[in-house]
Amino acid sequence: MKTYTALFLFAALVSAAVAGVKIDPGNMSPYSKTKVSAKLYTPPDETSTGGIKGKIVEPPSEVLGVMAMPQRYSNVAGLDKTQAGQDSKNRENIKVTTSNPVYLAKLAADGSSFEFTGLPAGKYDLVVMCEDSFYEGLMLTRETTTLTEGDRKSITAKMLESNPFFNVKLSVRMEGTTGQYGVARAIEQQMRTLPVTLQDARVLDFIQIRAIKLCFYECVAPAKIGGLPHWEMRRTREITRQEVGPPDFKGPIQGNFCNKLRNIRVVRTVKDLGEIKLTVDPVPVIEKTTDSQLEPAQN
Numbered sequence: 001m002k003t004y005t006a007l008f009l010f011a012a013l014v015s016a017a018v019a020g021v022k023i024d025p026g027n028m029s030p031y032s033k034t035k036v037s038a039k040l041y042t043p044p045d046e047t048s049t050g051g052i053k054g055k056i057v058e059p060p061s062e063v064l065g066v067m068a069m070p071q072r073y074s075n076v077a078g079l080d081k082t083q084a085g086q087d088s089k090n091r092e093n094i095k096v097t098t099s100n101p102v103y104l105a106k107l108a109a110d111g112s113s114f115e116f117t118g119l120p121a122g123k124y125d126l127v128v129m130c131e132d133s134f135y136e137g138l139m140l141t142r143e144t145t146t147l148t149e150g151d152r153k154s155i156t157a158k159m160l161e162s163n164p165f166f167n168v169k170l171s172v173r174m175e176g177t178t179g180q181y182g183v184a185r186a187i188e189q190q191m192r193t194l195p196v197t198l199q200d201a202r203v204l205d206f207i208q209i210r211a212i213k214l215c216f217y218e219c220v221a222p223a224k225i226g227g228l229p230h231w232e233m234r235r236t237r238e239i240t241r242q243e244v245g246p247p248d249f250k251g252p253i254q255g256n257f258c259n260k261l262r263n264i265r266v267v268r269t270v271k272d273l274g275e276i277k278l279t280v281d282p283v284p285v286i287e288k289t290t291d292s293q294l295e296p297a298q299n
Helices: 002-018 089-093 149-161
Strands: 050-057 063-070 113-119 122-130 133-136 168-176 183-192 208-221 230-244 254-257 264-266 270-277
Touching (some): 113 270, 149 208, 149 230
Parallel strands (some): 050 270
Antiparallel strands (some): 168 183, 183 208
């Protein structure tokens, strides 16, 4: 009986020591002893004085990290403004690919207060990673979503074909516009639950790799009779990549939309959001937005 008690206490101490590993890019993982996500996040802009701070109150589980993404979209001029006529292919010819920075906040010692510094002026959406769930306020489209069931099936098929390293792939949320040269964005959760082989040839069968990604799709061909439209994954932007060890929450985690994490305007000072209670909200319907209402896209 004493032996079992001692083993239980030892396991509890180990679990408390490593459970809920904070997102800390470049630091050594407690499981693989390798550096994780060393260059994943965008460094603060030393010339910018803007920022965001707040405190997550009553989180569903331990807060592991808070990320911010500026609202940026490809700059597509209206078809009636192009010199080549009214052909819809003009939309494809005049797209401008934008960068997609992801900033990581500093967490305070209390584990729930966070602060971003060095953010360029603009509108930002936040992502809060907890141990067993994540909450996001990402604006995926600037127009009303018109994706059809066929579009969603085609996009999901492309997701399942992507990056074979991850053997579990889930679409959390997707929005976009249907039709040829339509575009869509999707928040995806991808996991490797199979053994992981490290560069030194060690094989670890007790960890999992979890990635939360923002994926960008484009419809390159319309649906043929009885078929589906053809969508391609153009690029991805990882928001987090974590090693999940024995004491951590295994498998996919729940993704939730939280309206409080959307449309945070930053100018020249640090904006204080105060206390934030994470909630699960319906995604609001986006009315079409004009270029003048959005922050200018930057390459």
